[in-house]
Amino acid sequence: MNLSIVIPLLNEEESLPELHAWILRVMETMDISYEIIFIDDGSTDGSWDVLDTLSRKHETTHTIKFLSNYGKSQALHAGFHKAQGEVVITMDADLQDSPDEIPELYHMIADQHHDLVSGWKKKRYDSVIAKNLPSKLFNWAARKTSGVQLNDFNCGLKAYKATVIKNIDVHGEMHRYIPVLAKNAGFSDIAQKEVIHQARKYGTTKFGYERFINGFLDLITIAFISKYGKRPMHLFGALGVIMFMLGFITAGYVGFSKLYKMANDIPYGLVTDNPWFFIALTTMLLGVLFFIAGFLGELILRNGNQVNRYRIEKEV
Incomplete structure (x- = not known):
């Protein structure tokens, strides 16, 4: 298997058919084997019904349904465990991440041999006060604390070598700091790519202000684990x-x-x-x-x- 596309989601019933069709169109341009893995993190709308239908129609599409809402990190953990591809790409299900970025991300791992490539949403369509400014603060603090020089730790669009995702433990709210976890595990070839960020087409964001508090606490945890987690x-x-x-x-x-x-x-x-x-x-x-x-x-x-x-x- 060449590529696994891992997509965690929560209540994205409207966007799923469009996203899935878009990914299939992109994959038709690539002569590689692939799988799409959706992880339903306890959705309360019709997301699972849509996913169940898609997985039955397309043998390349697989789905996981959680009993309850456990969080994005746990969803990614389950997706990483199931992924069989030599390259793994993660993206959000809200259509704000463009599947058109998949080919270049794949080649940056498969051909340029980076361990991890993180997307950089240089131009964002989110609220400046609610998301942009806090994200800039997080990114600055994460760079200073971890030494990983990325502009956008929060971007869900990332690509990995399979060995990376099989050797890190993503839990809590640590999905924001996967590049730091990868660096701590010994994977130092970390690159970034400027990616397209699209305005949300359906529904509303699933993240509230509490994620910023949790993010800072997780940053402290990461800083401690980086230096003293084993001692x-x-x-x-x-x-x-x-x-x-x-x-x-x-x-x-x-x-x-x-x-x-x-x-x-x-x-x-x-x-x-x-x-x-x-x-x-x-x-x-x-x-x-x-x-x-x-x-x-x-x-x-x-x-x-x-x-x-x-x-x-x-x-x-």
């Missing part, structure tokens, strides 16, 4: 030791000053009258807790079991 003790253990030693030194100073005053008949009160005693005690306790957190992180990392983050109801 949490190196962070928490180091912080724990430093804080414990600072507290221990402060406690020693408090104790020494009391002994000095006793030896020189200088009036003194109880040790607990000195606020530095409580500062030292708190710092030492926090140091111990940080160390324990690092130790538990190492245990979880070595003994944790992988669990499914979604449930599939049907596959066709």
Whole structure:
């Protein structure tokens, strides 16, 4: 199999027939074997009925239906697991991504041998305040944090070598940062391509303002995992030791000053009258807790079991 096209969706009943027909027209111009994989992320409209009909009519079209809405990252994870192509292209189902970009994206992976090619929607038709400005902020923060120099991490139109998507774990809201996950997994040949962005033709966006909060939290997670995901003790253990030693030194100073005053008949009160005693005690306790957190992180990392983050109801 040369190419797998993976398309996650939620309530896109109106756009699916047009999108599918458009992809078929594009694929007729390419002399390669391919498959189209739709993942219905718990749609409540007639999306599944449309997909079921398409998959029965076309042997190259496959569909997955989730029991509930688990999120785009989980949908991509399921699609990546099912994909058989040597090259995998992802795109959104709302017709804002153009299937006409597929041939060039495919050749950038198959012929130019990039590990990953990310689309760049340089000219966007989204709301400036609701999506454009927050996206620019996200992209700037992601570049500074990860070192991956892409202009548009949020673009759903991407192409991958099969080895990339089989060796990364996309979960939570991490779909925005797949290039970062790929880099962390050892795939450094990451390119970008300016792609067409079209105005939404049917329905409304499925993403609200909460995605920006989740995006920032996921960015922090990515930054932590990039450096300490395989060695949490190196962070928490180091912080724990430093804080414990600072507290221990402060406690020693408090104790020494009391002994000095006793030896020189200088009036003194109880040790607990000195606020530095409580500062030292708190710092030492926090140091111990940080160390324990690092130790538990190492245990979880070595003994944790992988669990499914979604449930599939049907596959066709």
